[in-house]
Amino acid sequence: MxxxxxxxxxxxxxxxxxxxxxxxxxxxxxxxxxxxxxxxxxxxxxxxxxxxxxxTGKALRVGITGVPGVGKSTTIDTLGSNLTAAGHKVAVLTVDPSSTRTGGSILGDKTRMAQLAIDSNAFIRPSPSAGTLGGVAAKTRETMLLCEAAGFDVILVETVGIGQSEVTVANMVDFFLVLMLPGAGDELQGIKKGVLEVADMIAVNKADGDGADRARQAASNYRAALHLMAPKSMTWSPPVITISGLANQGLDKLWEQIELHHSKMTASGEWQQRRQDQQVSWMYDLLQQRVMEALERSNRSSSRLKELETHVRLGETPVSVAVDELAKLIGVH
Known part of the structure; x- marks a missing residue:
């Protein structure tokens, strides 16, 4: 470069x-x-x-989440290295709403992904310290577009935080991958219905050595759980596979499934519809963010915002009354 x-x-x-x-x-x-x-x-x-x-818009955007200790970073490092070896340019972005104090660490992200950190065809960028998940997500979307403009054709978005971050990331990518652990007590450990509803594939990681049998059993349990839910697309039924990010096992099959999903969704028109819906959703997210910023920038409204927050917290002012007053302060009637 x-x-x-x-x-x-x-x-x-x-x-x-x-x-x-x-x-x-x-x-x-x-x-x-x-x-x-x-x-x-x-x-x-x-x-x-x-x-x-x-x-922009020409890259394949893949979101990746999983419970702590599932091996997200190792899997991303190995998968990304496989992809760059195959001729792709890979950008890795992290979404971490919990890092409002530290803002994430570029050194930390590069330490966790040692192979990609020295790969000339890879780019690693942590999320900013934005204070709210919405703020982090808004910046991640813009970062994604800038990486696409720079020629990166695969964007991997890692959710470091938990909870709502998973659904938020699922709403900004083409494919959402959920990594799971084998045999950690309850086989459905840490998995929430909301995550299952947005998953395009479940991969049980650490399925090498002694973990292989437990991973296969866990995969069977996850398949049963998915069968109980209505699919989010008539074109695609989320598969459940076993992989080992550390041993680089099953990652070729994982990527084949992602490419198959892209092919099927493109043919049905759902891929384009999903992208369009995401753009409109982004517009409204940014609008809400700008309204809040307008409130905070004005000395008068910012001061009143803090006062009303206290009154609402103490149950002295109804939420609807507080919102009406704040809306009038920025000219919304």
Missing amino acids: TSTPRRRLDNPADLAEGIRHGNRAALARAITLAESRKPEHREIARTLMKTLLPR
């Missing part, structure tokens, strides 16, 4: 040119601008996104 002088990295035209040529410094700077809350940075980011939009 070529280098771009630092002094040019706040110019939208120069940034766009650098990103088109796969320049890492330009891509990293563009992501930083998109994450920024400064109006001047956002203006540059908006201009840049508009310029690069025709180059």
